[in-house]
Structures are given as C-alpha cells and as structure tokens.
Amino acid sequence: xxxxxxxxxxxxxxxxxxxxxxxxxxxxxxxxxxxxxxxxxxxxxxxxxxxxxxxxxxxxxxxxxxxxxxxxxxxxxxxxxxxxxxxxxxxxxxxxxxxxxxxxxxxxxxxxxxxxxxxxxxxxxxxxxxxxxxxxxxxxxxxxxxxxxxxxxxxxxxxxxxxx
Numbered sequence: 001x002x003x004x005x006x007x008x009x010x011x012x013x014x015x016x017x018x019x020x021x022x023x024x025x026x027x028x029x030x031x032x033x034x035x036x037x038x039x040x041x042x043x044x045x046x047x048x049x050x051x052x053x054x055x056x057x058x059x060x061x062x063x064x065x066x067x068x069x070x071x072x073x074x075x076x077x078x079x080x081x082x083x084x085x086x087x088x089x090x091x092x093x094x095x096x097x098x099x100x101x102x103x104x105x106x107x108x109x110x111x112x113x114x115x116x117x118x119x120x121x122x123x124x125x126x127x128x129x130x131x132x133x134x135x136x137x138x139x140x141x142x143x144x145x146x147x148x149x150x151x152x153x154x155x156x157x158x159x160x161x162x163x164x
Contacts, residue, residue: 032066077135078085078110083123085131100132101154 023034036043052059088094093107101117104110107126110117121139128148136144141151 008143009164018025048129073115078112078115079118079120080104080109080133081122082140084109084123085129086123086125086127089127089129094129097149098130098132101134121142 020030020035021028025031033043037089041047041049045103047078052061054060060107085094085099087150088099088107088109094103101110102113104117105113116134118135119133119137119140121137121143125147129144130150130152131144132154134154136151144151
C-alpha cells in the first residue's frame with residue numbers, strides 16, 4: 001500500500017503536457033522553421049505585430065461608424081439611498097445625526113474616497129439627520145426635510161491626486 005506522502009504526489013494523468021522546446025533541431029519535432037513558418041516578418045527576430053494590426057486591411061476601429069458624444073465634463077457620483085441613511089441611524093452608527101461623505105467612507109457605505117457622493121430618494125427616513133453631500137435628488141431633499149433634517153451641499157470636490 002502506497003501512503004500519500006509528499007514524495008509520492010503526482011499530477012493527474014494527462015493533465016500536464018511537456019514544454020514545446022523550439023529551436024533544438026530536427027529531433028525535437030520543431031526543427032527547421034521552429035514553428036515560425038517560412039519567411040516574412042513573423043519568421044524574423046524582433047518582430048512584433050501590434051494587437052490591433054490587421055495585416056494592412058482597414059482596421060476595425062476605422063471600419064465601424066462613429067456616433068454619440070461623451071462629455072468630458074460628466075461627473076460620476078456614488079449613490080447612497082435614504083434607506084441606507086435610515087439603517088445607519090437606527091443601528092446607532094451615526095453620532096449626533098450628522099452624515100458626511102467622510103463618515104460614509106469610514107463606515108464602508110461608499111467605496112471610493114475621491115468620488116463625489118449623491119444622496120438618492122429610495123426608501124423612507126424616520127430619523128432627523130443633518131446630511132452633507134456633493135449632490136441630492138429632489139425626492140431625497142423632500143424626505144430629509146419632511147422629518148426635520150437638514151441638507152447641506154458641499155462644493156469641496158474630492159481631489160484625485162495619487163498621494164491623498
């Protein structure tokens with residue numbers, strides 16, 4: 001009986017293939033052109049076709065039609081629902097009813113510190129909260145103010161520097 005010790009362990013039969021040894025003569029099975037074919041740039045050293053090069057035919061990026069417009073001034077927000085704010089206040093994670101983007105980041109509600117936060121109106125709010133964010137939806141403002149809370153819009157856009 002063979003015991004399973006480290007010296008007896010092997011890969012499963014057929015799961016590993018031998019390495020293709022190129023340029024080692026005819027006996028290797030890859031002699032002659034060494035799997036590079038005959039002549040042309042691909043057969044020579046120093047050749048590197050770029051991934052988008054299509055052999056001289058019109059490239060895909062130039063063949064397909066262009067349409068649409070992407071605004072360079074678009075601002076991507078991290079959305080936080082009223083429902084989440086209510087859950088934070090009911091769990092006692094928010095001290096003295098103040099919520100800021102920094103607090104939301106520390107609590108793990110938003111994942112990126114450098115991306116602006118927008119409060120959205122999904123859910124119901126029971127607690128009176130003092131909420132500071134970069135943007136609010138109309139319904140979120142109505143729901144926060146309906147329960148006696150305050151809304152503050154901060155103009156301090158998070159910096160996107162690498163060290164901060």
